[in-house]
Amino acid sequence: MRRDLITTNEAIPALREDWEALWRRAGARPFQAHAWLLPWWSVFGTPHPRVATLRDAHGTLRALLPLYRLEENGTAKLLPMGVGITDYTDALLDPEAPPDAITQLLATALANESAPCDLPDLPPDAALLAADPPPGWRAETWGGEPCPVLTLPDSIEALRGPVPSNTLRKLRMSRHRADRAGGWSATTAKPDEVPSLWEKLVALHGSRWTRKGEEGGVLADPAVLAFHRAALPELQAAGTLRLHALRIGGEIAAIFHTLAGPGRLHLYIGGFDEARAFESPGTLLLGHLIECAVAEGLREIHFLRGAEPYKYGWGAQDRVNTGRRLTRA
Structure with missing residues (x-):
């Protein structure tokens, strides 16, 4: 497997076709689609993308983690693309990706980084929620919003x-x-x-x-x-x-x-x-x-984020998102 890290905005559009193919193979949520996250990046993006990719020997994209570095008020942190208006965040993982693919992606995205990485709004089945942190990093979690x-x-x-x-x-x-x-x-x-x-x-x-x-x-x-x-x-x-x-x-x-x-x-x-x-x-x-x-x-x-009463009136049951923070050990 070949790991790459995209750190320029000019290189992101070239991912589009492979991103779409991976999203369809993964059967992932629409919030992980290129059709959701690339428009988001075009409006809210910064000069500091950190998009980790994992490709097999034939060059097929098998896993993708689109993060970016946010710098404001003298501090920095890494966040997933789509944060804020995206109800479910996660990496994209091909069914044929290796078992440690998410950990490899995290290691690639966090290489040479000292800033913490916040991963909010992870649904219960999120690959990023279960993945081991890369060597030299530790993880802690916090409770997120209910998604009935x-x-x-x-x-x-x-x-x-x-x-x-x-x-x-x-x-x-x-x-x-x-x-x-x-x-x-x-x-x-x-x-x-x-x-x-x-x-x-x-x-x-x-x-x-x-x-x-x-x-x-x-x-x-x-x-x-x-x-x-x-x-x-x-x-x-x-x-x-x-x-x-x-x-x-x-x-x-x-x-x-x-x-x-x-x-x-x-x-x-x-x-x-x-x-x-x-x-x-x-x-x-x-x-x-x-x-x-x-x-x-x-x-x-x-019904997505929020505990509005009308959702439960239809019989919806809570599934609670989780946030995860990765910091240098």
């Missing part, structure tokens, strides 16, 4: 098991109200509909959170918006982006930005028209997405 997950049954009829009966009753009532308000429909955006539907989502999300006293919500930061606008076509081309719209009486009442992964649907961000609160458009659209996920054969709905 709904485990899906094999059929829509069986939703009565994992989803509480009062939520299903509320869903039926919402559908009846929407029917009386002119009817409802839920669709997934076609490629040419994505830009306009995204801007509508931004408006709905921002309006609601501004009324709650948080100006613009999580999309208020221009850099965050720039990232999403750059990532949308990349995620779409990778086949993981799904923008879903609910219409009541022909007018958009709710939108969800979701990311599909092997066996999973990740609910990243949504917005709904508060003028339609009587029909509960968020409940309507979520119910539709869950039923579609079951019909598609998906196994899990990931």
Whole structure:
């Protein structure tokens, strides 16, 4: 195996094709895809990438760890690309990579480094969570945020098991109200509909959170918006982006930005028209997405970071992320 460390921004685009191929072979989450992390780096990147790669004798990329060095206020630390707005972080690991591949990646990324390496938001199955630190380094962990997950049954009829009966009753009532308000429909955006539907989502999300006293919500930061606008076509081309719209009486009442992964649907961000609160458009659209996920054969709905009560109302159970810090021993 050949280990390499990329430390210039000019060298990163050359990784794109191999990165995508590795991501697909690994069956990894969309948050580890080039389609998510390269747009993030284009907006939030620094002059100091530290991207560790592991290739076999034929030059095939078998493992990837995209880190970077952040220097501010006289201190430095290493962080994973995507940090902050990425709910699950991890390395990319080919099924045919050697057992110590992650430790090799860490050793490569941390070579000649004295700064600590913080790895937040590692899901329970993260390779970086279980890997031994490289020689000369020690690891400590901290508790992260809960990420509620709904485990899906094999059929829509069986939703009565994992989803509480009062939520299903509320869903039926919402559908009846929407029917009386002119009817409802839920669709997934076609490629040419994505830009306009995204801007509508931004408006709905921002309006609601501004009324709650948080100006613009999580999309208020221009850099965050720039990232999403750059990532949308990349995620779409990778086949993981799904923008879903609910219409009541022909007018958009709710939108969800979701990311599909092997066996999973990740609910990243949504917005709904508060003028339609009587029909509960968020409940309507979520119910539709869950039923579609079951019909598609998906196994899990990931509500991602945060312990908002509505997630548990659908029967989701906590899976807690973990943070890990590596420091010189």
